[in-house]
Amino acid sequence: MQEGAPLLLVRVVPSQKEHAAEDALAHTLSQLRATLESTSNGILVINWQGKVDSMNRVFGKMWALPDDLLNLQDDGRILDFVVAQVRESAQLRERLNAIVDDSETRDLLHHQDGRVFEVSSRAQYLNEQIIGRVFGFQDITERTRVEQALRESRDFLEERVLDRTADLHAANQKLEQEKELQAMLIKKLEEAQNQLLQSERMASIGQLAAGVAHEINNPVGFVNSNLGSLQRYVKDLLHLLETYEQTENALPPAALQQVRQVKQDIDIVFLQSDVTDLLNESMEGLKRVTRIVQDLKNFSHVDESERQLADLEAGLESTLRVVWNELKYKADVIKEFAGIAPIECFPFQLNQVFMNLLINAAHAIEKHGTITLRTGESDSEVWVEVQDSGKGIQPEHLGRIFEPFFTTKPVGEGTGLGLSLAYGIVKKHAGRIDVKSQWGQGSVFRVTLPRTIRTSR
Ligand SMILES: Nc1ncnc2c1ncn2[C@@H]1O[C@H](COP(=O)(O)OP(=O)(O)OP(=O)(O)O)[C@@H](O)[C@H]1O
Ligand SMILES: [Mg+2]
Structure with a gap:
């Protein structure tokens, strides 16, 4: 180029197209700002250098950022101030530092003044490049409460x-x-x-x-x-x-x-x-x-005779000897004596009771069976049991067997007085006779007597 030649000045004037793009950008930015300010959540955007890119007013209010701090515009101190106010400081600090992380996070923060915040964050992309991170803070104190x-x-x-x-x-x-x-x-x-x-x-x-x-x-x-x-x-x-x-x-x-x-x-x-x-x-x-x-x-009215202290087991033994001839071919006799103490009673009459029970037991056995004699005692009573493996008593007869002349035996074989006599004797001793019987299975007659007789009948 020659010296002194006239200089051509070129003025760069934006084209019409560029004007339109700028307008659109300004429009979008203002829309974004308005959106940012209209939400009830606190928003904080940190860029890839770890500096505060933007925050909305709600964020400042939530954390009660002092004006001097805001005016200073010192990012480091703003973030320190926020982090210092929560119990989960270390965790929040880690989140704020993890700028290039592409994951979405959601955490709970407990403010020292008792409020509870939920903070969510996600990466900010430009052309598939992470250029920062957006944090949304929501006060959920009331909801939590x-x-x-x-x-x-x-x-x-x-x-x-x-x-x-x-x-x-x-x-x-x-x-x-x-x-x-x-x-x-x-x-x-x-x-x-x-x-x-x-x-x-x-x-x-x-x-x-x-x-x-x-x-x-x-x-x-x-x-x-x-x-x-x-x-x-x-x-x-x-x-x-x-x-x-x-x-x-x-x-x-x-x-x-x-x-x-x-x-x-x-x-x-x-x-x-x-x-x-x-x-x-x-x-x-x-x-x-x-x-x-x-x-x-x-x-x-069983004949009166002297009452005396008697050993019932000995009485059973002697009665057994008396009726032995009737029993010996019919049954094996098992004795389960408890060794009961002597009682005050009319022993000969009781022997008659035992005899009637033993003979009935033998009669109930058709071929061959067992007769078990048992004794036992409690504080105030003693008992004697005669059990047989015979044919048992029909339920409809159970209520009648103690009646005089009630018998199921053929004419001439039984008068039906054995049990009624036994009943009278036991009654005189102020005792009782209980029967348990199952038709076809056998019967148990239990005579229970008081240790001392109280009745005068
Ligand atoms: N161990 C028993 N097993 C089955 N039935 C019995 C037994 N003991 C008594 N009975 C029934 O009770 C009835 C009445 O008995 P109880 O001893 O009073 O009279 P009996 O034996 O028929 O005649 P008696 O004793 O005067 O010779 C008997 O006929 C019998 O039916
Ligand atoms: Mg009889």
């Missing part, structure tokens, strides 16, 4: 529900227990009522039996004495007949013929022997009637 209150009231409610459930459960259990107790009491009451009914029935049957026994006793008495005399008379008459027979041949033939005819007609040989048999049988029958009457009397 409400959530906490909700949680507490839910926990409280749950606790109440648990408590109430436990209360209900306990109440229910108590109710169940009471129900069981009630059922037990009702059962006991029923048993007591049954026993009362039974003993009332037995008492009236006892009176009846005593009356019958008394009525029969008189005629039996004189029939017995008459039969005794009759036996003697017949013996004498037979002796007289024999004497006559020895002189028979001395009779005139016509008379002899007549006597022989009569002897033949009445079958004198048979008559002579039969009349004695008949009398003996009648005496035997009468003895049986006397025994029955005695049993009846015993049932209603």
